[in-house]
Amino acid sequence: MQIRNIAIIAHVDHGKTTLVDKILHATHVFRSNQETGELIMDSNDLERERGITIFSKNASVTYKDVKINVIDTPGHADFGGEVERVLKMADGVILLVDAFEGPMPQTRFVLQKALQLNLKPIVVINKVDKPNCRPDEVHDAVFELFFNLDASEEQLNFPTFYGSGKNGWFNSSLTPCEDITPLLDGILQYVPEPKISEGTLQMQITSLDYSSFLGRIAVGKVTRGSIKENEPISLVMADGTVKKSRVRELYVFEGMGKKKVTEVLSGDICAVVGLEDFNIGDTIADFENPEALPVIKVDEPTMNMTFGINNSPFFGKDGKFVTSRHLRDRLIKETEKNLALRVEDTESGDTFMVYGRGILHLGILIETMRREGFELTVGQPRVIVKLIDGKKAEPYENLVVDVPQEFASKVIDLVTRRKGEMHVMETKGDIQHLEFEIPSRGLIGLRTQMLTNTQGEAVMAHRFTEYKAWKGAIPGRNNGVLLAKDNGTTTGYSLDKLQDRGFFFVDPGEEVYKGMIIGENNKPGDLVVNSNEGKKLTNMRASGTDAATNIAPKTVLTLEECMEYIQQDECIEVTPHFIRMRKSILDEDERKRVQKSMKAEEV
The missing domain is CATH 2.40.30.10 (Translation factors)
Structure with a gap:
């Protein structure tokens, strides 16, 4: 039986998993009456919730008596380790591109790997049914990208298909057809059969x-x-x-x-x-004459975080796995299949240093562990600094932002304050396309600020490029935090009185402990507040005064937002049902003592 091995690569959200669904349906993998739902390949709960592919997966279909092995790859540069090894199994790639957005930075990242492995590309321009799409311009942009990535003459002569995965058709021209058979025929025609060399296994x-x-x-x-x-x-x-x-x-x-x-x-x-x-x-x-294939080289991690046991007053209340032994075994097990991850012991037996490819990469690991019942404390993400030729060097990233024109100046201001340099500025319809080179440190906490300043309109993507000279200090969070003074339950009465001090991450009636971050201060500097004070009751009553507390609802931060929010002396307590931010040293007097001694050392 003939075989074709093909990997599907695309930027996040360009419709890769939907295309795999259509291939599975078109080749009658399922019975006609079988319920399959959407996004069949994204089997992991986290993948379905976030709408992204994290782990690469295999499926196999038979079309015209040819077996096609389809490999679905992640689109995020943070999962680069996953992509590189998977491409080794393929002989051709389908590069899927959105007809409006065109090739994005992470498409470039994966495509570069595919071209280096000399895989035969087929370009599929998806979502041509969307308003203001521009398939012809996108086709030219893809050709330019191939050219910039030093594609060979043969690779530059790639076939192109247009269509809409959602509506279930792909054709070699922009004319809609009935189904995706032209694309399946294209796979048989353009993807070479696996090269078979003579010799032992x-x-x-x-x-x-x-x-x-x-x-x-x-x-x-x-x-x-x-x-x-x-x-x-x-x-x-x-x-x-x-x-x-x-x-x-x-x-x-x-x-x-x-x-x-x-x-x-x-x-x-x-x-x-x-x-x-x-x-x-x-x-x-072979058993008798073993010959090894070249070892797979995976890109180095660029970020690290400390993972430790949960040592807050609420230790052990929520999770099943709380000891350092549980934590260590789980992290070591993760490194077996997560190639871009590294774990090292620290001087303390309760904490480990975990190295990864970015905030999303580490965030997915923490989220997976918390769903399995782990309790842990994680510190602030830091970039890995190297010495190159005796000089301090840090990782840099290529950052691409697409934003409505009226917000472009705000985005440029935000990024340049974080030591970013603008390299490209183009207008695509009513969208401004901006490209920057920025130190990886500058990206920590940038997404939240950018979405706030652009009313949620900015679309940003980034990928690691190289290590370059250290850029100097980058301004972090400007405001301080509000800290709980004592253990106890927050009351509406005290939160109402404190509203002019800042905004809160807790609602009335929540359990808090001393040193826990319960809100953000309006000013620089941290403030310890009493959030647990009840109202002193007298026997004089005025109707309605007790109910008159108008408290703004709490601000809810996701795990990644918390990782970007915390500073060096803070950490996040992660349990199956709660994510709390806190100071690493909970006691206020102890914190002041440590700060004094650190200042004295600096002097």
Whole structure:
């Protein structure tokens, strides 16, 4: 049977997962009466809630007696580690681009990886049914992007399809047709069959699956030879050591699931059960003459955070897993399948340093852990600083902002204050397209401020470019915070009296503790307030005076917003049902003592 392996790459929200849904339906993977819902491939709860793909996944369909392995990849640069290894399994890529927005920075990031691996591209311009879309301009922009990324002559001669994933049609021209068969025919025509080289077995493990029944499962593409059930094999590790092992069971992908087989020939993607202690990037090779494939290199992390046990007064009230042993085991387990993540021990046995690709990357890990029942404390995200030629260097990012013209000056002002430099300014219809180069530090806390200043209209995206010279201090949060004075329950009476001091992150009737951040001060500097005071009751009553507290509703921050909000001496307490911000040192006198000693050291 002929095989085609194709990865689908696109920026967040350009309709990648919807396209996969249409391919699955068009090739009759499901029974005609089967309920499938939307976004079939985004199986993880977090993916469905946020509407983004985080983990790459495989599905397989059969069209005109050709097996097409479809690989859905994440669109976020923060999940770059996920994308790079997945592309190793593909022989061609579908680059999906929105007919209005055109190619975005993260499309560029993934496309660059695909072109370097010499994959054959097919361009699909999606959402041509949207008002003010501009498919012809977008096609030119895509060609320019290919050219800028040093695509070969053959890659520049890419086929283009237009259509609407939502309405279920794709065609080689802008004329609507009935379904997506022109695109499926295009995949068979333009994507090459897997290259099969002569020789003994070689298969690189490019992703992991886990089953509580079968244990860890290795997934990858057989690049040479064939692999059989029950066959003895060699596992060549990244450091060159060779372990002997045996294949217990073999599966290939079929539809959304897997099918057990006895042999897989080269060119197909399969899942291998029965191997012990393997890592992503290892090679499954011939038992007697093992030959390793080149090790997968993943981009370095650019940000780190401290993860520690929850040591607040509310410790253990909400979560199941609260000890440092639980925390350590969970983080180590995550590094096995999350390649761009690194974990290191610190001097304290209760805290760990976790390195990741960005705030979203680390935020997804924290969110996943809290849903599993963990309680933890996380510190402020910091960029990783390196010494290059004896000089201090920090990571820089390419930041792209699309915003209505009336807000463009506010955006430019915001970004330049954070040491960003503007490189491109173009007008697209009534939208201003701005591109900046900015230190990664400048992005922390930028999104919230930008949405506030542009009435929620700004669309921003960024990707890591390189390490460059340190840019100096960047102004952080201007205002101080309101801190709870004592443990207890907040009352409407005291919050009402404190409203002129700032705005609150808590409502009346919430449990708070000493040193917890309950609001933002209107002025610089922190303020300790008594939020738990009840009204002194007398036997004189005036009708209606007790009910006359008009308190503004609390401001609710998401986990990522909290990570961007906190300063160096603050941290976030994360439990399954609560996200609270607090000072790292809860006692006010102790905090002042530490600040004094730090100032004395600086002098």
